[in-house]
């Protein structure tokens with residue numbers, strides 16, 4: 362069998378993998394990127410296509426422009442189940458609706474120009490494992506046949522399937538099996554509509570447990586007459602598939618059903634939970650959906666994938682400087698991610714589980730009251746913690762709004778307390794890999810205690 366040797370092999374060239382090869386393009390390392398799709402299928406996974414503008418500068422990536430930028434997003438409208446309550450979240454230039462393929466390809470082309478080798482139409486089947494470390498990956502390429510890629514570091518960026526990670530030995534702590542309820546299955550159509558979309562610079566999110574239990578449905582304009590419309594539904598609870606709900610419920614609405622042409626349609630699974638306990642092992646890294654680096658509340662994973670890629674690129678460069686590709690040598694990826702974005706993500710996982718227990722009546726009430734209004738929502742999304750901790754006045758404001766629902770107030774105080782505790786556990790992520798098992802035990806028991814305290818049934 363043909364064998365090729367690189368310093369780093371990145372499998373999967375979606376938002377996580379493409380960002381990583383782009384960020385490594387000037388590193389001087391020999392880098393290969395592998396994906397089973399051709400250029401036309403790059404970043405082809407179904408997505409809402411919305412991304413916050415802040416992710417690009419923060420992670421050293423170019424902002425989308427030209428054909429890759431379909432719509433600047435200046436605000437979001439959040440609807441209550443009856444749609445009588447609407448929260449307006451305004452943020453000039455807060456985000457973008459992108460053409461994923463065009464943006465993803467632009468990163469890959471730039472990386473190729475700087476010497477990164479890209480292998481399209483090449484499917485990775487197995488990690489190559491020697492003793493206790495990953496030393497390469499077996500690939501079947503449409504053009505080159507069977508190839509063994511050997512590398513000091515192999516990166517699994519294959520999305521929620523975790524094509525390599527799930528084939529590692531079960532006793533490696535990087536292999537995890539979260540419950541199905543930690544995932545949503547989401548489905549979306551990109552359609553040309555037969556009406557002019559009002560305020561196309563505002564994305565719309567609709568919370569309604571009868572339509573999207575444990576998730577929400579959305580209408581994200583991509584200009585005046587094209588929209589990305591879809592819904593995400595919590596898995597593992599016997600709810601119907603979102604494609605069926607789209608067809609049988611959403612399509613009956615004039616704004617959804619008024620389609621002239623379907624540009625694309627598909628569904629996929631999204632991890633809406635805390636990140637993997639470790640994103641590295643000996644000779645191995647996992648980032649993006651494969652490592653569950655997704656916002657647990659809104660299911661946005663592109664920005665988090667980019668952040669994980671940024672930390673991975675720094676850890677890889679450091680590993681080569683120190684000539685150490687072991688778990689210990691790559692550990693800085695965990696420290697960089699877990700103490701910042703990971704801590705926020707884990708706190709939002711606490712909030713997500715609580716929100717998934719709310720009834721339509723409670724959601725209606727909260728949105729109409731302006732609770733979880735702009736400040737709270739921004740603060741929650743920004744910090745992974747309620748702003749009620751921030752200052753007395755804000756706290757008082759929230760409490761006053763909640764006076765009509767004392768039990769909800771008590772629960773929220775409790776949720777807030779667990780969010781803080783979880784966040785602090787992630788901020789004290791172990792400096793030494795030997796302490797990982799003890800830390801995992803602490804995390805598992807804190808979430809278990811939380812589920813018991815809040816009576817979360819899944």
Ligand SMILES: Cc1cc2nc3c(=O)[nH]c(=O)nc-3n(C[C@H](O)[C@H](O)[C@H](O)COP(=O)(O)OP(=O)(O)OC[C@H]3O[C@@H](n4cnc5c(N)ncnc54)[C@H](O)[C@@H]3O)c2cc1C
Nearest residue numbers: 373375376377397408409410411485520649650661662663
């Ligand atoms: C319906 C829906 C709506 C969403 N909406 C949004 C949104 O609006 N905003 C947002 O930020 N996020 C959204 N997300 C989440 C977002 O799409 C993902 O979090 C993001 O794409 C993850 O990037 P990734 O690179 O980790 O994985 P992916 O995008 O899944 O990319 C993985 C890549 O690996 C390749 N691959 C897989 N297996 C192999 C193999 N064995 N060999 C070679 N290649 C392989 C695939 O071809 C693919 O290119 C949505 C998801 C869904 C399903």
